[in-house]
Amino acid sequence: MAQKETVERILDAAEVLFAERGFAETSLRTITGAAGVNLAAVNYHFGSKKALIQAVFVRFLDPLVAEVERQLNLLQETKARLTVEDLLQVLTQSVYDIHGKGSNRATAFMRLLGLAYTQSQAHLRRFLGERYGEAFQHYVSHLKPALPGATAADLFWHTHFALGTAIFTMSNFDALRAMSENDTGSRTPVDFIVSRLTAFMAAGLHNAAHE
Amino acid sequence: MAQKETVERILDAAEVLFAERGFAETSLRTITGAAGVNLAAVNYHFGSKKALIQAVFVRFLDPLVAEVERQLNLLQETKARLTVEDLLQVLTQSVYDIHGKGSNRATAFMRLLGLAYTQSQAHLRRFLGERYGEAFQHYVSHLKPALPGATAADLFWHTHFALGTAIFTMSNFDALRAMSENDTGSRTPVDFIVSRLTAFMAAGLHNAAHE
DNA sequence: GAGTCCTGCAAACGCTTGTTTGAAACTTAC
DNA sequence: GTAAGTTTCAAACAAGCGTTTGCAGGACTC
DSSP: OHHHHHHHHHHHHHHHHHHHHOSTTSOHHHHHHHHTSOTHHHHHHTSSHHHHHHHHHHHHHHHHHHHHHHHHHHHHHHOSSOOHHHHHHHHHHHHHHHHOTTOHHHHHHHHHHHHHHHSOOHHHHHHHHHHHHHHHHHHHHTHHHHSTTOOHHHHHHHHHHHHHHHHHHHHTHHHHHHHHHHHHSSOOOHHHHHHHHHHHHHHHHHGGGGO | OHHHHHHHHHHHHHHHHHHHHOSTTSOHHHHHHHHTSOTHHHHHHTSSHHHHHHHHHHHHHHHHHHHHHHHHHHHHHHOSSOOHHHHHHHHHHHHHHHHOTTOHHHHHHHHHHHHHHHSOOHHHHHHHHHHHHHHHHHHHHHHHHHSTTOOHHHHHHHHHHHHHHHHHHHHTHHHHHHHHHHHHSSOOOHHHHHHHHHHHHHHHHHGGGGO
């Protein structure tokens, strides 16, 4: 009991702090301080800071990947050929179903995903590739029939363009929202942003098939 | 003479190393070691590590912003209304004109731009906003007539979606290219990627006017 | 040629980092 | 109630960080 509580509290604090400041910029002392546990607890329960970073990702991604897979299979039973919009919808719907619609945990974690790409944590990228590479490939494989006429190279690049759009937006979500509030005077609802984002991605992806 | 050489060598080394590892992960000892100058030289010539980071951006962005402005004005004289494609073309053309077509300095710097967004360097974002905010707004102002029917909110979000696509792709350029080479077996030319990228961005941006 | 200014250098400063240690506190089982 | 096994804790560790210091060497003026 006491152990699980400590582990969970460390993960909670680490998830939030990593998302706010990045991995290298967040010290174990800051994390354990926020979690209200002893400094040595991280190395005792996780082994190292690197292992803690990976554990944060596993706790979030394992259920999400499973849910995406589930919804993908479900959808495939009712529809012979999935559209690009279907596939994007599965992603957002899976996040909504697990965390609720207005969850800031989801947007905070998206920032973590962005950091995983841009910060120099070679061990993390290797780890994520090994653990989730197959699931990612499986998801992308559904995109191919949805975009007839696209070559393999088209598919690869357009997928990563779309991925980049999403990750960048999510990882700078709060900053962008603040800027937009400054510009237009009103706060944009999350729904609006997400639907615009998926529309932008879909438009870009469809472009692959037309050239 | 000797001074300029030292300053320039520090900037060269810092630009490459920051792009490779990030700001916090690159120590002044690494930079001065690679540059072949004394450790104290950074604080002597720049004042602090933060000031060095800003100087790296200024050296790259000042000429680029000026060139974009120049090409924008030139284009406006021959054409009454600029298209989205025109505006994107001005950006890539400016980079090409300054650094040549196959420059890795340009792609490396794009990675720096991405880091500026995602790494926790509040001073950098503040600095970039103060120094280049006006030029950015001026550029975006040309986008409004190019996308009739788009509201102010549309314009803001779609601009940043496109920005995100570009920054993410550029900042992970080498990694993406290596992955694609692994997948398809052949190395994708830079031209191909850039033209696909701008096409993707244009398709997404046009989508703003149609909803 | 003395004086002034700029630059380069080795060494040290104080501080923070991730990790380890060894003993104390607690839980569990017989 | 004692023994074994977990978990917590304060303290210390070595290493790395950005920055500062004081001096040595060169370049320049007058």
